[in-house]
Amino acid sequence: MINLLKAISAQLIVLHHLAFYGPMADHTRQILPALIDWLAQDARIAVQVFLVIGGFLAAKSLSPRGLSGPANPLTTILRRYTKLAPPFFIAMLVAVAASWLASIWMTHDAISAPPSGGQLIAHAFLLQDVLAYEALSAGAWYVAIDFQLYALxxxxxxxxxxxxxxxxxxxxxxxxxxxxxxxxxxxFNLDADWDIWAPYFLGSYGLGALAWWASDPARRLHSVAILLTMMTVPALFALTLDFRSRIALALLVACELVAYGRMRTASHPSGLWRVASFAGKISFSVFLVHFPVCLVINAAFTRFAPQDVLVQTAGAVFAWIASIIAGALFHYCVELPIGRSLARPARLRTALA
Structure with a gap:
């Protein structure tokens, strides 16, 4: 279920950026105005799914029973950084190259200027928004926020x-x-000035953590009821005072994870679940590289293809498919090898101990 939610959300984010930044989607809007406008404006709340799942998996890793936390938080924070930062920075270098190539073929607001040294360093430490540098790729803010949330x-x-x-x-x-x-x-979530800091998003992240503890099948019903109360009451109260669709979605996803976690599921997943599992596993890589891929394809179709509605719409569909393929390649050629190389010293220390 987690992989399915991640897969769907990642695709919505890709389509959101395709619709929001254009220019191919600007042509598609002529024949599908309602769809393009929804993707450009509302589909971005799919990021709430990632926030909830992030909290869910963080609680599973750091405090499985909700009884204790990490003995040394600095170690866990450093481990998280080494997992996120290397593939993120490589993806940012890909985005820099993509902006350079796209700038040859078109002029567009989505194209970033050549980065300064300070800008690259800020991205390497996931501090680009905090230090007020322009992001090199759409969605870069989320990786920084994910790291902040995990650390907090x-x-x-x-x-x-x-x-x-x-x-x-x-x-x-x-x-x-x-x-x-x-x-x-x-x-915090009511003040947009906080949106570069973890407390702004901690509501959704914390709902995911509470969902993990409540979803434990070993818990008795009265314990689950207490945890569900802790999870739902703050969210419902906040929604009553100021309804936000993004928070409503976060609460819905958290409740779904609780319900699914306490269900008995089939031990042999169907073909559909295998596809969802694959798409979920590559979702982070798709998230990282889809924007530079879409940017280059947008530029190519702007420069070399007829400015026809159907041709440009086909270009948008091609960019979507290419983003998935690029994400899979990035996952297997960059994300996984980096993860294995970083895990090897830890396994060696464990063996020697």
Whole structure:
């Protein structure tokens, strides 16, 4: 289910950027105005799915039972950085090359200027928005926010563990997470000036973490009911005060993950689930490289193809398919090899220990 949600959301983000930045989609709007306008404006809330799943998987990794946090948060934060930053930075270099190539064929606002040294360094440390540098690719902000959220959540779990000492309450960490969710939804998420910082998105991320703890099939029903209350009450209260479709979607996804986690599912997935699993696994790579791919194809069709509605629409479809193929190649040729090379020293230390 997680892979299916990631697969669908990643494709919506690709289509959102195709529709929002154009220019091929500007021609498609002539025959499909409602679809293109929806993709350009509303499809971006699919990022909430990634935020919820991010919190869900972070809780699974850092505090599976919700009883303790990491012994050394700096180690977990560094591990997260080494997982995200190398493929992200390579994707940014691809985006720089794509902008250079696209600038030869067309003039468009989506094309980035050649980056400065400071701009590249800021991207390498996932600080481009914090330091007020222009992003080299659409969606770069999300990777930085994901890292911030993981770091903040790691510190929160560690602090709760230190505060509880030997007397571990089974609800301390979930309760503190629910409190953080409420603070995010009722204050930070209402102020767009916070949208380059983790607290703005912590509501959705925290809902995912609470969903993990509530989805544990080993939990008794009264414990699940308490966790569901912690998860839903802050979100529903925030939606009552100021309804936001993105938060409603985040709550819906969190509830779905709880329900699916407590279901007994088939042990042999069908072909459809295998496709969803593959698409979900490559979703991060698709997210990283789709924009430069779409940018170059947009430029090529602007420069060399007839400015005909059907031709340009075919170009948009081709860019969508090419983004998926490029994402798969990036996953297998960049993301996975980097992950294996970084994991090898850790396995060696474990073996020697």
């Amino acid at each position: 959540f790691s510190i929160l779990l560690w602090a709760c563990s230190r505060a509880s000492g030997k007397h571990v309450s089974p609800y301390l960490i979930p309760a503190m997470t629910a409190t953080a969710v409420g603070a995010s939804l009722l204050y």
